[in-house]
Amino acid sequence: MQTGDQILVKKINKSIVLQTIQSRSPISRAQISKDSGLNKATVSALVSELMEENFVQEIGTGLSSGGRKPVMLYFNKTAGYSIGIDLGVNYILAVLTDLQGNVVEQVEEKLEETSTAYVFPRLKKTVNALMEKGSASPYGIVGIGVGVPGITDKDGMILFAPNLNWERVDLKRYLEDEYNLPVVIENEAKAGAHGEKIYGAGKESSDLIYVSMGIGIGTGIIINDKLYKGASGISGEMGHFTIEANGKKCRCGNKGCWELYSSESALLEQARSLSSVKSKLLTLEGLIKEAEDGNTEVINLFNQIGEYAGIGLTNVINTFNPEQIIIGNRFSKLQKWLTNPIQHVLEQRLLPYYHDSLNISFSHFGIHSSALGSAAFSVEAFFSENKVTVS
Template identity: 35%
Template sequence: MKKGSFQWMKSLNRSIVLNKIRIDGPISRAEIARDTKLTPPTVSKIVSDLLSSELIIESEIGASLGGRKPTMLIINTDRFHVIGLDIGPTSIRGILTNLTGKLIEHNHLPITESITNEKLIIFIKKLVTKLVSDHEDKEIIGIGIGMHGAVDVERGIALYAPMLHLKDVHLKSELEKAFDVPIKVDNDVRAMAFGEYWYGNGEHNENMVTVNLGHGVGAGIILNGKLFHGEHDLAGEIGHMTVDLSGKLCSCGNIGCWQTLVSGPSIAEEAKHALFQGNKSILENKVIEGKTVYEAAVAGDALAIEVLAKTGEYIGIGLTNLIHMFNPEKIIIGGGVSGASDFILQHIKEAITKRGLTEQAKTTDISCSTKGSYSTATGAASLILADVFLEN
């Protein structure tokens, strides 16, 4: 695997210029100076350095505004590349992208039930090797990881992955030793959220929340264009906020967590309960999971449609709490449950409209992610891209 480095360019002005080219290219030196308020000589020097590094290239001649026609600048999409990994409860998904997020390669590996810290590192190395095996000419400048569970972001350690039954996995140190490129590790939902912010549905929303509704429930919070981690990297564990004091027992040991009402398994349990009460459904005599409830709803099953409608209402109640707490411009819903958007989204919005304190709260922009099963891996890659393009 070819390795690249971008540490030389970590200065505020260079980041401003490079990010301006990323967002607005093709763009001229004069336009950069005008829009960033940097002096033309400063822009000229930085552009010269960026051209020498091959992070940017001159692409075309722009229209004249009275003098010599300007040379336009764009990101060099063929020079440097990044890898994004999503380490989940059942598999590792990975992507190889260029600096604009264009997908070059993707792959995944299932995780065996007998996984250990050492085996997980071996699995990750194997997947990275598969991603670059047909792209040995691509120069890799970093690997971003979205990790299931609690993460020490600064040290790059998976502190606790409950569904994998793993603790203290030293991802950053072990993988930097193996691949000799920078490694950035964050919680999987925060990685997903940053991906939505960087080049997804949340682009240009400086304050937004991404909620992942799957087997579990979590959130990634963007405040003023930066990921919010909290004091000890625990921010976003919204699945475990209590919403029903006499509710169901949660996997965390508490009673009435939001997760017990809106996750994939909770949808399946609600359908089973409705069947037990004597309601008729095509779900009878089937193995019931969240996915099969959705499939029954698509087939027109009244019980399944009602279960998803009720789930949408519960989701809306939780999101209303988030709106009142963070007042985001936008909320994006991801994860497996978001695939049932046709049956839940309207009920989510109705619940928010009913409970929001102000008109602005009631009309908060709510949408479902369009990134699909590689959304977290895409977000993990964006953690590296932010290190390239932004001054941290």
């Protein structure tokens, strides 16, 4: 009869073997033993289990250093698939990924309104489209992750999403009842930070802030390689920093919030007063086209928005002293116009000591960070039975 300690040790060892194969495959049993410090018999037994579970495959022989050629092992990234969704204020972006975060399929849908009666059926439609693509695998769809533009608690309840006009919305229960799958609901900026840390621009940084700049502004905080959520899971609402003491009234109840001056909503609102684009249908993409065509009014507006972005980032940097700031979501499309005004403001307002260790970059994934991070949350939950985190 196994004791609890024996079971725990086996789970830890199995986790080490699986993680080694995931990160280093193709790799031999002997190399796993050498890298992990586990004896060859233990590695062989655990690899056999992982092969029976369809997580590991043999893919042929490698080069020999003398004696029999080693059989190489490979992580079976298509043993299952995850669905990751970025639920925006005016869009749904959903991706189907394999177990290593590679996008297999994606679906986008525009949203004309934000009521749950309107949004929920469209979420279901996007999930259904992706479910068909991922069903033909040993584990099928392993879970659904959703990044939402609002505050969520540790149980996945959407407490408050001001730009959606949602309060206490249980999207998690709706999706779990609909699909009988595990569902992870998280703030979209936290999901974006997670996606960039695992797969993207933040892989090499231990302390980073992901700034999601879209209709609103949210931030995801990585400290010592871990996503920081705060005491009750609602950290990162930096879009509601006050940057104008007697500024505009925000839906959150505050005045002068950062996102009222440097977000897609702020950009489109201010663009409506520009004489050169007044008669046109205003979209971010349309304004980018105007700037590319040399429209100086729009270029000046981008510069102004960039300066306000810099003011907010000054507060972020002074608070956290991160190694890296990654700007993502819709404003990643404005990198060409935002980089200089942001840098100019930071040079004016920050102590020079911050600049030496700070890297400001734009998302590797553009608008996809949150969807990828949400899918990764579901993959991690799926593997949790085989993995034990050892601190």
